[in-house]
Amino acid sequence: MNMLKYVLKRIALMFFVLFVILTMCFILVKLLPVTDAAQFGKDMNLILQRREALGYNKPLLEQLFIFFQRSILGGDWGVSEALYRGQDVWAVFTSKLPATIMVNIYSMLFSVPTGLLLGIYAALKKNKWQDHLISTLVVVFISVPSYVYAFLVQYLLCFKLDLFPLQMNSGTDYFSLSMFLSVVPAVLSLAFGSIAGLARYVRAELSEVLTSDFMLLARTKGLTRSQATIRHALRNSMVPVFPMILGEFVAILSGSLIIEKIFGVPGVGQLYVNSITALDYNFFMLLSAFYTLVGLTAGIVVDISYGFIDPRIRMGER
Amino acid sequence: MTQNNMDYTNIPKEKFAFCNDNKELHDKKLDTKPVGYFQDAMMRFARNKSSVTAACIILLLVLFAIFAPILGSTNYTERPTDTMYLQYGKLLPKWSAFEWAGWDGCYDDTVSKNVYLSYKAIEAETGMNPVVEIYKEDYESDNKSAIGTYYDIRVDSYVENGMMFLNLTPDQYEDLQNWQDETGIQVIYPAVDDSKIATNSLKSDANIWYECNQKGAPITKNGKFINIYSTKGNDGDYDSLRIDGDDGSYKYAKVSGDSNAKSYKVRVMKNTYFQYRYGYEAEFIFGTNSLGQDIFTRLGSGARFSFIFAICISVINLLIGAFYGAIEGYYGGVIDLTMERISDILNGVPFIVVTTLFQLHLASKVGPIPSLLFAFVLTGWIGTASKTRMQFYRYKNQEYVLAARTLGASDFRIMFKHIFPNAIGTLITGSVLVIPSVIFSEGNLTYLGIVNLDSSTMTSVGSMLSKGQPFLTTHPHIILFPAIFISLLMISFNLFGNGLRDAFNPSLRGTED
Numbered sequence: 169m170n171m172l173k174y175v176l177k178r179i180a181l182m183f184f185v186l187f188v189i190l191t192m193c194f195i196l197v198k199l200l201p202v203t204d205a206a207q208f209g210k211d212m213n214l215i216l217q218r219r220e221a222l223g224y225n226k227p228l229l230e231q232l233f234i235f236f237q238r239s240i241l242g243g244d245w246g247v248s249e250a251l252y253r254g255q256d257v258w259a260v261f262t263s264k265l266p267a268t269i270m271v272n273i274y275s276m277l278f279s280v281p282t283g284l285l286l287g288i289y290a291a292l293k294k295n296k297w298q299d300h301l302i303s304t305l306v307v308v309f310i311s312v313p314s315y316v317y318a319f320l321v322q323y324l325l326c327f328k329l330d331l332f333p334l335q336m337n338s339g340t341d342y343f344s345l346s347m348f349l350s351v352v353p354a355v356l357s358l359a360f361g362s363i364a365g366l367a368r369y370v371r372a373e374l375s376e377v378l379t380s381d382f383m384l385l386a387r388t389k390g391l392t393r394s395q396a397t398i399r400h401a402l403r404n405s406m407v408p409v410f411p412m413i414l415g416e417f418v419a420i421l422s423g424s425l426i427i428e429k430i431f432g433v434p435g436v437g438q439l440y441v442n443s444i445t446a447l448d449y450n451f452f453m454l455l456s457a458f459y460t461l462v463g464l465t466a467g468i469v470v471d472i473s474y475g476f477i478d479p480r481i482r483m484g485e486r
Numbered sequence: 487m488t489q490n491n492m493d494y495t496n497i498p499k500e501k502f503a504f505c506n507d508n509k510e511l512h513d514k515k516l517d518t519k520p521v522g523y524f525q526d527a528m529m530r531f532a533r534n535k536s537s538v539t540a541a542c543i544i545l546l547l548v549l550f551a552i553f554a555p556i557l558g559s560t561n562y563t564e565r566p567t568d569t570m571y572l573q574y575g576k577l578l579p580k581w582s583a584f585e586w587a588g589w590d591g592c593y594d595d596t597v598s599k600n601v602y603l604s605y606k607a608i609e610a611e612t613g614m615n616p617v618v619e620i621y622k623e624d625y626e627s628d629n630k631s632a633i634g635t636y637y638d639i640r641v642d643s644y645v646e647n648g649m650m651f652l653n654l655t656p657d658q659y660e661d662l663q664n665w666q667d668e669t670g671i672q673v674i675y676p677a678v679d680d681s682k683i684a685t686n687s688l689k690s691d692a693n694i695w696y697e698c699n700q701k702g703a704p705i706t707k708n709g710k711f712i713n714i715y716s717t718k719g720n721d722g723d724y725d726s727l728r729i730d731g732d733d734g735s736y737k738y739a740k741v742s743g744d745s746n747a748k749s750y751k752v753r754v755m756k757n758t759y760f761q762y763r764y765g766y767e768a769e770f771i772f773g774t775n776s777l778g779q780d781i782f783t784r785l786g787s788g789a790r791f792s793f794i795f796a797i798c799i800s801v802i803n804l805l806i807g808a809f810y811g812a813i814e815g816y817y818g819g820v821i822d823l824t825m826e827r828i829s830d831i832l833n834g835v836p837f838i839v840v841t842t843l844f845q846l847h848l849a850s851k852v853g854p855i856p857s858l859l860f861a862f863v864l865t866g867w868i869g870t871a872s873k874t875r876m877q878f879y880r881y882k883n884q885e886y887v888l889a890a891r892t893l894g895a896s897d898f899r900i901m902f903k904h905i906f907p908n909a910i911g912t913l914i915t916g917s918v919l920v921i922p923s924v925i926f927s928e929g930n931l932t933y934l935g936i937v938n939l940d941s942s943t944m945t946s947v948g949s950m951l952s953k954g955q956p957f958l959t960t961h962p963h964i965i966l967f968p969a970i971f972i973s974l975l976m977i978s979f980n981l982f983g984n985g986l987r988d989a990f991n992p993s994l995r996g997t998e999d
Contacts, residue, residue, distance in 0.1 A: 185834045192835070196843045311976035313926055315933060315951065316969045319958060327959045334959075425838070425934055430955070441934050444842050452842075459836045 171475055178471065182464045186457075190240070193456050194232055197449050215249070222246070239453070246450040251442055257450045261439065261458075268428070268435030270342055271354050279359040279366065280413055286363065287370025291405075292397070294375050302367065309364035318357040318430045326353055335432035354431040358424055362416065369412065373405040411473040418466040527911065527989040537985020540978035547975055551793050554786025558771075562764045563783045570763065571778040573650055573756055576961050578643040579773040579781075591773075592618050592642045599624075599635040600703045607696055607704060608648060610711055611675060611729065612755055616645040644768055647756045649675065649692035656722070659739065659750045663726040665762050672727045673758045676736040677751070679716040692753050716740070722750055773963045775953065779942075781967055788945040789971060795855070795946075796924040799862045800917045806863070807870025808913060812901050814871065815878025822875075829868045837927070840864055842936055858937055862924060870916055877909035911990030918986055922979035929972060947972050 219225070223234050239245050245257040252260050290302040309317075326334045337350045377383065378401050386396040428437035436455065443451035521529070531537060562571065580591030597605075602617075609615040622638040654662065666673055680689045685700045696704045696711035704711055715736045724738040739750040760768040772781035814825045841861040848857035881887065882905060890904050929948030931937040933955075940949035947968050954965035 181830075185831050188831050189835050189839075193839060193843065196847060200846055307980060308977055311922075311980040312973045313929060313976060315929070316973050319951075319955070319965055319969060323958055323962055426930055429934060440838075441936070445935055447846075456836070456839045459839065460834060463836055464834055 174475075175472055178468050182468055186460055186464060189460050190236075190453075190457055191232060194235055194453065195228060197453060198228055198231060200447075200449070218247075235453075240457075245454045248448055248450055250446040250448040251439075251451060257454050261436070261451075261454055264434060264436050264439050266340070266342060267336075267433055268437060271336075271351055271358065271428075271433055271435065274351060274355045275358040275362070276416065278355060279362040282359070283363040283366025284370055284409075287367040288374060288402070290367065290371040291374035291378065294371075294378075299371075303371070306364045306368045306371075309360050310368065314357055314361050314424065315426050315430060317360055318353075318427055321353045321357050322430065325356075336434070338432075338434050351433075354427050354433055357427050357431070366409070366412070370405065370409055373408055374401060377401045377405045407474075407477055410477055411470040414473050415466045415470040418462060418469050523911075531985055531989035534985040534988065536981050537989075540981035540985070543974060543978040544982060547789065547971070547978070548793060551786055551789035555783050555790065558780060558783035558786060560764060560766065562760075563780050571774075573778065574647065574760065574768065574774055575776050575778040576643070576957070576964070577647070577768070577770055577774045577778075578961075579771060579963050579967075580644065580769050581771045582769060590618075590642075591644050591769075592640050594621070594638070594640050596636055596638050597641075599637070600701070602637045602639070603704050603706075604693065604702075605639075605641065605646065607693070607711055608645065611695060612645075612672070613730075614645045614755075614757070616642050618642050644757050649753050650756055650759075651690075651692045652752055652754050652759075654739075654750045654752060656748050656750065659722060659752070662752075662754075662762060663724065666726045670727070671758050671761060672729065673754050673762050674724075674726070674738050675729060675753045675755060676713075676715040676732070676738055677721065677740050677753060679714050679718075682714040695753075722748070772967045773961075775950070775964050776957055776961070781950075781964065784945050785947070785950065785967055785971060788947045788950055788968070791939075791944060792925045792928060792947050793921075795859070795928065796921040799859060799866060799924050800920040802859075802863050803866040803870055803920060804913060804917045807867035808874050808906070808909070810867065811871035811874025811909075812878060812906060815875040816882055816897070816901050816905070818879075818882075829871060832865050833868050835865065837861070837865060838931075838936070841931055845937055854937055854939060858928070858931070858939075862927070866920065866924075870913060873912050873916060874906075874909050877912070878905055881905045881908050912987075915983060915987045915990055919979070919983040922976050922983075925972065926976065 223231055226234070243258065245261075248255050248257050248260065286302055286306075290299045293299045322334060326332050332353050333350045335350070336354060337347050339347070341347055378397070383396060383401055386400045387393070391399070425437040425441055427433070428435050429441060432438075436458070439451065440455045440459070442448075443455060578591045578593055579589055581589045605616045609617070617639045619640040620637065621640070625636055627634060627636050662673060676695070678695050682697065683689050683694060685702070688694055688698070688702050691702065694702060695713055695715065697714055698704050706712070717735045717737060719737055720741050721737040721739040722741055726738075728734070728736065728738075739752045741748055741750055743749045757768055770780050770782065772785065775781055775784070810825065810829075814822045841858065844857045844861040844864075845854065848860065878901075887900060887904055890900050895904070925947065928937070928939075928946060929951060932939055932946055932948035933952040935952070938949070939946045940953060950968040951965055951972070954961075954968065957964050
């Protein structure tokens with residue numbers, strides 16, 4: 169019961185924060201000059217009329233109210249004015265989501281098992297050369313910015329060795345072989361960082377658990393080393409690791425702006441960057457709301473999952 | 487119990503006496519020096535080899551940022567109004583001291599026969615050969631999509647740069663001729679009779695001095711180029727070096743304008759003209775970027791900017807965060823709750839949204855750099871604040887704080903004199919790690935094009951990366967050096983920060999031995 173109360177409280181707080189952030193964004197965006205209608209040429213009058221009808225000329229607070237009523241509750245996020253002229257913002261947005269999700273799911277499928285295995289291996293071989301090698305690589309891959317190894321991947325694998333295309337295919341055949349090949353560079357560049365992060369985390373957790381007293385008890389009661397490690401140490405070390413993976417799963421929706429730009433992934437991240445450079449405010453509002461929501465949800469999922477995975481942890485307890 | 491005994495304030499002086507006045511003390515004097523908190527941390531830091539190495543690398547990078555713009559400063563890099571540098575784009579790294587190690591400004595390439603012949607033409611005219619080495623000569627390509635004759639060669643990018651047209655005043659023309667006579671280096675090459683070039687678009691190509699077809703491919707006779715140098719007209723009495731095979735009839739300039747303002751259009755070789763104009767032989771240690779700016783000095787000044795910017799943000803965040811967290815943690819209760827909500831909300835705004843809005847709103851008023859700084863500061867202090875708050879919660883109910891309060895210390899004094907020093911270790915580590923993360927995010931943002939910090943006079947490491955990306959496959963050196971710089975910086979800052987964190991953590995004391 170306590171748990172349910174905590175979850176409800178967190179969700180209510182999330183919506184409050186979302187509301188405040190959206191209000192701030194909306195007001196700041198509305199303070200900016202609107203794109204000059206004259207550049208639309210013969211559509212100028214049409215656009216002016218539509219702006220009038222949508223209430224662009226009303227007072228700011230009234231516009232804010234309309235925005236919440238129409239967009240957040242009604243789901244109508246307006247029409248793009250600059251990027252995809254005349255198209256529905258929501259439709260364009262949902263058509264861009266699959267590419268982002270696909271790249272991120274491939275990257276998770278690759279990085280989570282690899283990261284876990286490397287971390288476990290390093291913890292079991294602690295202070296031997298295998299551990300030192302993995303730890304050094306981890307430091308390098310955590311530190312080096314993702315765009316640097318994106319350049320490396322693009323230059324070595326795509327250009328010099330000619331294994332993959334330089335840019336991702338733009339079609340919608342998400343399950344074809346050529347699409348898979350074109351996604352690999354982006355997936356690799358995304359995965360290196362999270363493999364390293366995961367491996368470091370798992371190694372730290374597992375090596376702490378391995379030295380704890382109950383492991384000694386498990387060995388003294390007659391379990392072999394591998395039995396004790398798999399049944400006792402691994403499960404306990406996963407307590408903090410699992411929420412982290414779960415949080416990353418929520419974050420796959422948002423994608424990586426940089427990697428999408430380098431490899432030309434036709435996804436949400438690129439849409440966001442383009443909407444900023446083209447000053448397309450409807451896209452900007454939708455994507456800001458989206459990113460904020462994803463970030464907040466990931467935080468909540470992580471917090472709540474602690475309580476479910478490990479019953480000893482009671483969230484929100486005093 | 488009389489009333490007099492309770493009066494502690496007015497005890498007469500005579501009543502006091504030393505308790506151990508004439509007894510011998512058996513305490514030993516301490517032999518070892520006392521070790522303070524910071525001294526201890528530094529000692530333990532020094533024992534961590536990887537962190538010390540990282541600190542040395544950081545020092546080198548900082549020195550690079552300080553001295554590279556000074557060392558690399560020549561009259562080429564410091565050009566007030568000169569746009570001549572546009573002629574020297576995409577030159578490869580060259581350092582004569584390390585020429586044996588491949589640092590020679592050359593690259594390997596597979597070229598078609600026409601390109602190869604144009605290199606040969608440069609050699610035939612100037613005597614300087616852009617083709618340093620031929621690996622495989624005159625072979626037919628098997629590739630179906632590119633049928634033709636190819637050459638695998640090594641090309642010197644400095645010589646390959648070729649010729650350009652220049653308009654000189656009479657004084658400049660005179661001066662250039664004198665310089666040629668003095669040094670014996672040929673800069674001006676004969677003017678071309680462009681009525682002999684059939685295609686109009688090729689007439690503006692300074693590299694063509696031979697008979698060619700419509701595509702610019704030379705028509706050769708017995709393997710030799712047929713020159714089309716101009717022999718008619720006025721070249722203002724050119725009396726300096728002449729090329730081989732010149733019987734004195736070639737004209738070296740085309741004169742236009744009247745007698746008051748004569749203008750001499752000459753064809754000069756870029757490589758030797760560089761030597762004349764800037765006083766030294768063209769040699770760029772890190773090469774030049776697509777616009778012709780020297781990467782060495784630009785990387786230096788970009789690094790300098792990034793360091794200063796990051797340190798500013800780190801200090802501002804430390805100040806705001808420490809103060810905010812101290813108030814939150816010390817007073818607690820309603821104040822804490824309200825202030826936590828404020829930082830919660832600020833923390834929830836995605837950083838990229840903040841930066842974008844600041845760029846759109848503020849950049850036109852205060853410039854892109856201050857607005858980027860505001861964006862970093864707006865959410866950056868929250869981490870520091872929550873660390874400080876935690877420390878305050880841990881220490882504020884301890885006995886020594888109670889003692890200080892009993893002695894009448896003010897809230898402010900207790901906060902910053904008694905409790906705050908406990909948080910310094912974690913805060914220092916945190917603010918050191920802010921520096922690479924700021925440089926990293928700045929790189930991200932400039933790369934995405936949300937922030938633009940690139941101009942002819944300043945740059946940042948992130949902008950150098952994003953400007954170099956289109957040339958990744960053709961000229962990887964443009965992106966290589968900034969990428970190496972930022973990678974080294976991030977790795978060594980992370981190792982350095984880890985070392986600091988361990989050193990400042992008293993609970994790890996003695997575990998390393």
